[in-house]
Amino acid sequence: MNTSIEYALIVNNAYKVFGKEKKNRYWLPWKNKKNGQNEGDGSEKESTVTIAVDHVTFEVKKGEIFGILGPNGGGKSTLIRLIATLLLPDGGQIRVFDHDVVEDPMAAQRMINRVSVEASFFKKLSPMENLLYGARLYGVKGSVIHEQVKSILRRLDIPEKNIGRPMEEMSRGMQQKVAIARALLSSPILLLLDEPTTGLDPRSKREVQSFIRELRDMHDTTILLTTHDMVEADTLCDRIAIMDSGKVVALDKPENLRSLADRSNGHEPTLEDVFLELTGKKLVKETDMPI
Amino acid sequence: MSAVTQPIRGSYARASFAFVERNWNLVKRYWAWEVVWLVYSIANSLSVSYIGLGMEVLTGASAEQGQYLVIYLLIGTLVWRYLSSIFYWVTEVIAIERWEGTIEYTLMAPVPRLVHLVGHTAFAMVYSIVFTAIILLFSILLFDLDMSQANMAGGLVMLLAGSFSFVGIGVMGAVLPLLFPERGAQMTHIIVATLLLVSGVYYPVEVLPELLQKLAVLSPAWYVLNGTRSALLEGAGLGELWQYIWPVLLLALFMVPAGLWIFGRAERYAKIQGKLARNG
Numbered sequence: 428m429n430t431s432i433e434y435a436l437i438v439n440n441a442y443k444v445f446g447k448e449k450k451n452r453y454w455l456p457w458k459n460k461k462n463g464q465n466e467g468d469g470s471e472k473e474s475t476v477t478i479a480v481d482h483v484t485f486e487v488k489k490g491e492i493f494g495i496l497g498p499n500g501g502g503k504s505t506l507i508r509l510i511a512t513l514l515l516p517d518g519g520q521i522r523v524f525d526h527d528v529v530e531d532p533m534a535a536q537r538m539i540n541r542v543s544v545e546a547s548f549f550k551k552l553s554p555m556e557n558l559l560y561g562a563r564l565y566g567v568k569g570s571v572i573h574e575q576v577k578s579i580l581r582r583l584d585i586p587e588k589n590i591g592r593p594m595e596e597m598s599r600g601m602q603q604k605v606a607i608a609r610a611l612l613s614s615p616i617l618l619l620l621d622e623p624t625t626g627l628d629p630r631s632k633r634e635v636q637s638f639i640r641e642l643r644d645m646h647d648t649t650i651l652l653t654t655h656d657m658v659e660a661d662t663l664c665d666r667i668a669i670m671d672s673g674k675v676v677a678l679d680k681p682e683n684l685r686s687l688a689d690r691s692n693g694h695e696p697t698l699e700d701v702f703l704e705l706t707g708k709k710l711v712k713e714t715d716m717p718i
Numbered sequence: 719m720s721a722v723t724q725p726i727r728g729s730y731a732r733a734s735f736a737f738v739e740r741n742w743n744l745v746k747r748y749w750a751w752e753v754v755w756l757v758y759s760i761a762n763s764l765s766v767s768y769i770g771l772g773m774e775v776l777t778g779a780s781a782e783q784g785q786y787l788v789i790y791l792l793i794g795t796l797v798w799r800y801l802s803s804i805f806y807w808v809t810e811v812i813a814i815e816r817w818e819g820t821i822e823y824t825l826m827a828p829v830p831r832l833v834h835l836v837g838h839t840a841f842a843m844v845y846s847i848v849f850t851a852i853i854l855l856f857s858i859l860l861f862d863l864d865m866s867q868a869n870m871a872g873g874l875v876m877l878l879a880g881s882f883s884f885v886g887i888g889v890m891g892a893v894l895p896l897l898f899p900e901r902g903a904q905m906t907h908i909i910v911a912t913l914l915l916v917s918g919v920y921y922p923v924e925v926l927p928e929l930l931q932k933l934a935v936l937s938p939a940w941y942v943l944n945g946t947r948s949a950l951l952e953g954a955g956l957g958e959l960w961q962y963i964w965p966v967l968l969l970a971l972f973m974v975p976a977g978l979w980i981f982g983r984a985e986r987y988a989k990i991q992g993k994l995a996r997n998g
Contacts, residue, residue, distance in 0.1 A: 445992055508992075511826045515989045536828035547823040549740070551747035556740070563736030564827040566729025593747065 432525050435617050435649035436487040436510065442518035443505055443673075446475035479505040481673035482519065487617075487651060492643055494664030495653040496698060502673035503653035504544075507621045510651070511541050523617055540565075540615035544622040546602035550595040554580060554605045557594060558612060565613035572612075579608040583638065600631030607638060618642065620652045624659060632659075639663060657698040667698070671706045733829045737837030744814075745845070756849065760856050763795040766920065767857060785864070786951070792857050793873075793947050794919040800850040800877055801884045801939055802910055807842030808888025811835065813895040813903040821994055831985065832978060839885050847877075865950070872949035872959050880942030880966045886973025887913075887938075893984040899993060913937050918944075938973075941966045 480502045487493040495503045508514040510521055512532040521528045523535040548557050558576045567575070580590060583604040594602060603623060610618060620639065624632040636659060642648045654660050660667050661681045668678040677684055681698065688696030688704050745752055770788030773779050779787070811834070815821035824834075858865070891909050895902035916923070916930050917939035923931050934940045945962030948954035988994050 505992075508822075511822070513822050513826050513989065513994050514992055515986065517990075533828050533830070536826060539826075541823075541826060543822065545819060547820045549744065549818050549820060552740075552743055556743045560736050560740045560743075561823070561827075563732045563739070564824070564829055566732050566828075569732065 433488060434486045434522075435489045435491070435524060436493075436651065437522040438483055438485050438506070438510070438519070439521070440519035441480050441483045441506065441509060441516050441521055443478075443480040443509060443514060444517050445477045445479055478673050480509065480516070483670075483673070483675050484519075485668055485675060485678055487649060489649055490643065490647050491665045492639070492650045492652060492663055494660040494667040495651070495670055496655065496657065496660045496667050496702070497653075497670035498655060501670045503670055504621055505673075506670070507541065507543075507619050507651070507653055511539060511619055512536055537565075538615060539617045539619060540610035540613050541619040541621060542603070542606045542610050542623045544625045546594070546599065546606050548594045548602065548605070551593050553591045553593060554585065554597075554608075555590045557605065558609050561609040562612040567612060575612060576608070579611055580605070583608055584634070598631075600627045600634075603627060603631065603635060604638075607635065611642070614646075615648065617649045617651065620650060622653055622655070624654070624656065636663060657702075661698055669698075669702055669705060671702075676705045677701065730830070730833045733827070734833050734837035734840070737834065738841045741838065741841040741845075756852060759799055759849070760853050763792070763799060763853050763857060764860060766795045767792045767861065788861055789863060789951055790947065791920060792861070792863075793950055794943060796850055796854055796857075797877065797880075797939070797943050797946050798914065798917075798919045799853060800846050801880060801942065803846035803849055804839075804842050804881055804884045805888045805891065805910060806906070807845065808835070808839055808885055809891040809895065809903070809906045811838050811889075811892045813892075816895060816899060825985075825994055831981060835885075835889060835978070835981075839888075842885075842888075843878075843881050846881075850877075867953045868950040869953045869955060870950070872954060872956055873946045875956065876942055876945035876949055876959055876962060879963045880938050880945075882970035883938035883966050883973045886970055886975075886977040889974070889977030889981050892977075893980055896981070896984050896988050897993065899995065913939050916940070936969075938966045938969045941969075 483502070483506060485493075495506065497503050505514065509516050510523065510528060512528050512535060515529060524538050526534040526538075528535045549560070552560075555573075555576060558580075559572055562572045562576070563569070577587075577590070581587075585601060585604055585608070589597060589601065594605070597605070607623065623639075624635050627635065639650060639652070640663065643650055652660070652664060664681060666678065666680055667684060668675045669684070670676070677687065679687075684698060684701050685696045688700035767788050770786075770791050771784050773787055774781060774784035812821065815824050857863070887909065891906040894905045898905060916926065916933040917937045918926075918934060919939065923934040923940065926934070941962040945954075945959050945966075948962070949959060
């Protein structure tokens with residue numbers, strides 16, 4: 428790795444749109460007519476365009492835990508997918524340790540791994556089989572895989588008896604721990620954590636959060652964390668970007684962000700207050716809460 | 719390029735093996751399904767082959783003619799099982815990931831698509847050979863076939879030669895589940911059905927209308943079937959089989975790179991449109 432590189436991640440004016448503007452199909456005129464629409468008034472065109480990431484710019488320093496806070500549908504996961512090379516941006520530039528994710532995706536892929544909100548596993552396979560698969564994909568040598576897998580699973584308090592059981596028989600908290608173990612096997616220097624604690628019970632959540640801290644402190648891994656859990660963002664992240672409707676509406680250290688909120692109501696402002704003040708919306712709707 | 723971005727020596731071989739090992743683990747875990755599929759395939763192959771004996775009763779054909787027809791149909795059904803097995807395994811390269819919910823994890827790994835497909839295809843070929851051999855074993859036991867004239871090695875060479883072009887067609891077919899997450903896997907059946915119609919699996923292509931006969935020339939299965947029948951029914955040697963081997967290799971030479979190119983374009987399109995999502 429080139430140690431002179433200061434930034435693990437540079438996102439410069441990234442832009443992603445889904446859908447397209449529906450145009451009149453002159454060869455199928457009856458498809459264009461809608462109730463209340465008149466030809467020539469421009470209302471025949473129906474737009475289904477969604478701007479998922481709207482000219483987002485930020486940098487993440489090496490070894491930093493950088494949080495992206497925002498509601499569901501705010502663009503967090505799309506941004507993570509763009510960085511992970513799973514989506515191609517419609518504009519702007521994203522560089523992972525100075526490698527452009529569009530021009531040189533393979534180089535970027537070698538440095539990153541991702542833990543998503545859904546545990547992406549072969550359900551019938553065991554943690555050991557899933558981790559073997561993941562490790563080999565990232566070129567880990569066969570002779571060291573088994574020991575590494577056992578050691579990481581032990582570190583995450585995954586009982587030995589569970590190593591050979593199908594993933595589908597494990598709790599979600601346990602599955603998420605295996606997902607983190609899988610990401611660690613490839614020794615990523617940039618770890619993308621896409622709502623890794625959503626839906627976990629409080630104990631599992633705390634365990635995962637303590638592991639994230641340890642990762643940064645012990646392994647010097649740069650972490651990009653998306654969440655809509657304000658406490659999690661506040662306690663874990665060095666800096667936080669608040670996203671809404673695809674845009675970054677604020678970016679700073681947690682304490683500086685809190686100072687943006689109105690203190691006139693007497694209580695110490697939280698990131699929720701900041702979000703409310705900046706966007707006029709609540710961060711977590713009741714329907715977003717895990718059951 | 720910095721050291722960390724360079725592929726580790728042998729890492730592509732390990733990545734390729736990852737797909738072989740994973741698929742073997744999946745077959746073991748889904749063993750009950752594999753048994754069901756095997757029983758279905760054996761029953762299906764036998765019922766087609768029994769048409770040969772049925773013709774003796776229906777048309778008064780001689781026992782020799784009946785036996786010939788049994789082997790003719792059996793070769794058709796076995797070759798078709800083998801080639802379609804490869805095709806379906808390869809087309810499932812994306813469908814299986816989508817169903818399991820691992821598509822994003824696999825496609826963001828630093829593995830060139832060629833390496834991915836080599837591993838997946840290597841497993842598909844071994845699996846299909848073992849699968850077909852088991853069906854052949856059952857058929858030989860039930861039909862008391864006289865295979866003394868057969869050039870079994872020649873038949874195997876013919877099958878292997880034909881595999882590569884079916885890999886190419888499979889890679890092209892794999893684009894459908896990539897682009898159409900909901901029904902793409904089902905859409906691949908149209909490719910198999912068309913090849914089944916024009917390739918002369920259960921009948922000589924001469925019985926087809928002229929237009930369809932012309933399409934047979936483009937189907938690798940037609941060459942594989944002719945070659946395998948020559949080897950097993952007439953004991954044709956490798957020299958005689960060459961007339962069937964080179965066209966399928968030539969077709970593979972075109973179809974495999976074409977399949978990879980099409981797949982690459984489709985993957986790029988899927989990344990633009992956001993179609994690499996799970997739906998399992």
